[in-house]
Amino acid sequence: MSHTSYVSEATLRRLPTYLHLLRTHHQQGAEQVSCSAIGKELRLDPTQVRKDLEVTGSVGRPRIGFPVADLIEAIETFLGWNNVHDAFLAGAGNLGYALLGYDRLKDYGVHIVAAFDNDPRKIGTEVHGRQVLPIGRLESLVQRMHVRIGIITVPADHAQTVADRMVAGGILAIWNFAPVSLRLPQHIIVQNEELYYSLAALSRQVGDRLRSPREKGG
Amino acid sequence: MSHTSYVSEATLRRLPTYLHLLRTHHQQGAEQVSCSAIGKELRLDPTQVRKDLEVTGSVGRPRIGFPVADLIEAIETFLGWNNVHDAFLAGAGNLGYALLGYDRLKDYGVHIVAAFDNDPRKIGTEVHGRQVLPIGRLESLVQRMHVRIGIITVPADHAQTVADRMVAGGILAIWNFAPVSLRLPQHIIVQNEELYYSLAALSRQVGDRLRSPREKGG
DNA sequence: ATTTTATCGAGAATTATTTCTCGATTGAAA
DNA sequence: TTTCAATCGAGAAATAATTCTCGATAAAAT
Incomplete structure (x- = not known):
């Protein structure tokens, strides 16, 4: 099953984000969620979300999406977060x-x-x-x-x-x-x-913005 | 000069690492450093290091490398770390x-x-x-x-x-x-x-390792 | 029962990133 | 002075990641 197949760093970065979002949905009583919905909330391409979730082994159903509880479980297992x-x-x-x-x-x-x-x-x-x-x-x-x-x-x-x-x-x-x-x-x-x-990304953008404030269009 | 030209996230991630390394070199009295040397220490491809440093505007000299002090200054400026x-x-x-x-x-x-x-x-x-x-x-x-x-x-x-x-x-x-x-x-x-x-990456690898301990080759 | 719509999953196309190749440059060694 | 070795910088090639396309599927609407 969860053999050490290669998963890209980018995907691994996004998985915890999905998990947090799914937990919120779960608490609010959602039972199914689609990649399109996740993508919309996190501003990510739906196909990217689908490919990311693929690595956890969870499967979705057309028109319906993925079962939230299963997906949470699958991500946790994949990340090893249920073994302390x-x-x-x-x-x-x-x-x-x-x-x-x-x-x-x-x-x-x-x-x-x-x-x-x-x-x-x-x-x-x-x-x-x-x-x-x-x-x-x-x-x-x-x-x-x-x-x-x-x-x-x-x-x-x-x-x-x-x-x-x-x-x-x-x-x-x-x-x-x-x-x-x-x-x-x-x-x-x-x-x-x-x-x-983070400080690099933040500081650089702040500096740039203050240098050329609010350029619209371009 | 430092216009908001696009710099990849990967490059931006590595710049602080270079900076820390360069500061160490500087403290130890080094005046010049080559991308090959940086690459060796950080286990990165020399060309990648060179392309990363290119974004800061600092220029190197063949056979010699980059002046450490200038490079530190260039990275700090690029990241906006000398404006608090x-x-x-x-x-x-x-x-x-x-x-x-x-x-x-x-x-x-x-x-x-x-x-x-x-x-x-x-x-x-x-x-x-x-x-x-x-x-x-x-x-x-x-x-x-x-x-x-x-x-x-x-x-x-x-x-x-x-x-x-x-x-x-x-x-x-x-x-x-x-x-x-x-x-x-x-x-x-x-x-x-x-x-x-980080916890995702760490935990996943630890779990995998404990499941299939020390498989050599393959 | 049939049509419509949303979504999955697989694969192709696109785009981005990394790595390789090579000529030019520079200082040190012969 | 000439040769040599190390490195830069630019561009090509290879690799990886993202986005697009499309047929299949399943539930809801007609």
Whole structure:
């Protein structure tokens, strides 16, 4: 079934958006939804929506569309969001704090079980119910507790070191918020969070608009 | 010069990565850098790097590469990251708290000057030196202070309402962290933050790997 | 019962992006 | 001075993503 067939990054980006929309529809009692309807709401081409949803294995019916509940289930399964995996978070700064406080992370397949930091003032404290442990224990605890996912929210210049400790402990995947390209063995799954991309896109457009304000037509 | 010529989303995603790498090189004293070198470090095709950098207007020299300082400057200018714009943040929850605490946001063109919330316990307090004001004052203050950028970190079901208030006040751009597709006038610049995409990509790969562990070849 | 309309799914056409090729340029080495 | 190696920049080729086209299907309307 859900074999690792190739799915484009663009499609993978859109799937969570569909899922959120479908959940809203589901809450409002909708039982069927068409790709045209989804496309209209998200301003996407209906064929694109259809091709995207195809990867989840869900099938629709002409004139009717797709069953909402099935589709939600199919996307969640496809994304692996109904199997939650334990995670360690390294770097209990502002961003780490926010992630620890975000309960619904487990709806997206990730459950943070502990945080790690090198600041003695933070070590031993609790953040949103999770202990902050010394970074020196990261490797051995990854190994002992068979933790699969490591989240890196330390400053850029410590990210590689922390990642190396995780890998040494036998981690499977790393979610990296530091703006560096980590050097890791081939078999490690890495996801770099590009918070900066949004700021790039936003800032560029704002700058352009202020330079040539409200040009109509063209 | 920096006219709003079309630049692909993929290129725009990579530019901040180049910039971070270049800053590292610059700190280490490098004066010139070639696309081949950048490509090797980031595991990208050299031609792709060259074509990406082309959009910034910076020119390189055969055999030598690009002058690091110029290139940094060119990318920053292109992205608009050396002109900082004031921003209001709506939703002083965990994520809002983290953004307010992230000082370096101004290195990316955004300076949050105040936060807004509807929780009476938060209103009147300060978060990382910025006041939390009642959400009811959002519209009028956007107007009065000519704030350009609105950041939405409220729950999904309030996002549209908050966005409407910002637009009514005359905002130019919205950075939306809520997982909904906002309905806004054409002229408003919107950037949706897809934190969920990373979780989709990560979770999917982790699930696949655990299902068919370490298949070699094929 | 027949017609109409909305939609799916498959494949073709289009468009965009990435990768390859090659001549020109430049500094370093012979 | 001449040769060599690395790299740029432009354009061609290859690959990938999106959009269009169309026959099939299924429910609602006539």
